[in-house]
Amino acid sequence: MAVFKFRVYFEEDESIYRDVVIKHTQTFLDLHHAILKAYEFDNKHQATFYRSNDNWQQGREITLEKYDKPYKAEPLLMAETTIGSEVRNTNQKFTYTYDFHKQWGFLIELINVAKDEDSRLDYPAVVRSEGIGPKQYGTKGLLGDRFADIEEKYDLVRGAEGFNEKDEEGEDYGFEDVSDDYQDED
Structure with a gap:
């Protein structure tokens, strides 16, 4: 066969x-x-x-x-x-x-x-x-309503916070610069 x-x-x-x-x-x-x-x-x-x-x-x-x-x-x-x-x-x-x-x-x-x-x-x-x-069905279809909860909890739709970047003219992109907040504790 x-x-x-x-x-x-x-x-x-x-x-x-x-x-x-x-x-x-x-x-x-x-x-x-x-x-x-x-x-x-x-x-x-x-x-x-x-x-x-x-x-x-x-x-x-x-x-x-x-x-x-x-x-x-x-x-x-x-x-x-x-x-x-x-x-x-x-x-x-x-x-x-x-x-x-x-x-x-x-x-x-x-x-x-x-x-x-x-x-x-x-x-x-x-x-x-x-x-x-x-x-x-894609990721959202697999997780269903749980994905919406995760998205809301971690605010995945908004830009990342805690970072600051500026363009050549010095315009702020809306991210924060927190590099000065960190100090060595030696």
Whole structure:
């Protein structure tokens, strides 16, 4: 049974990627879940794959479900479409978009085809992770109201106090000079 290894790049920084191995008989829904798990995203939003060419231009759509939007061609459904049915060549590419409002983009490239499965793996599996992936909801979303409390307590929005700098004309930037306040206590 053929096993495909895909490199899933974060679109905004190709030094961030995850290598995912998947059986050719598994579906794009399985790949969808593997990518979300690899990047630590939740499974609450819309998503779609596109078969792609070497220039990352979008071709046939493979979608999580049929959405209320116009389609040039009837989309394939992730749950019904096997990976092997859409791989046309040894350097096949796909694009993947998750959360249509945030537009998380990933570039997927086939980097290896193996004939045999690894009995130690539960497919699909992430076999390599490079770089720190993006946070789906950002720092404020992760901390929620606690971040607002920290921001208020430490006044993170106001400039740093206790420092004074002046420009060439001697204009004060609004920071205090406290260097004279410190004395050696020898």
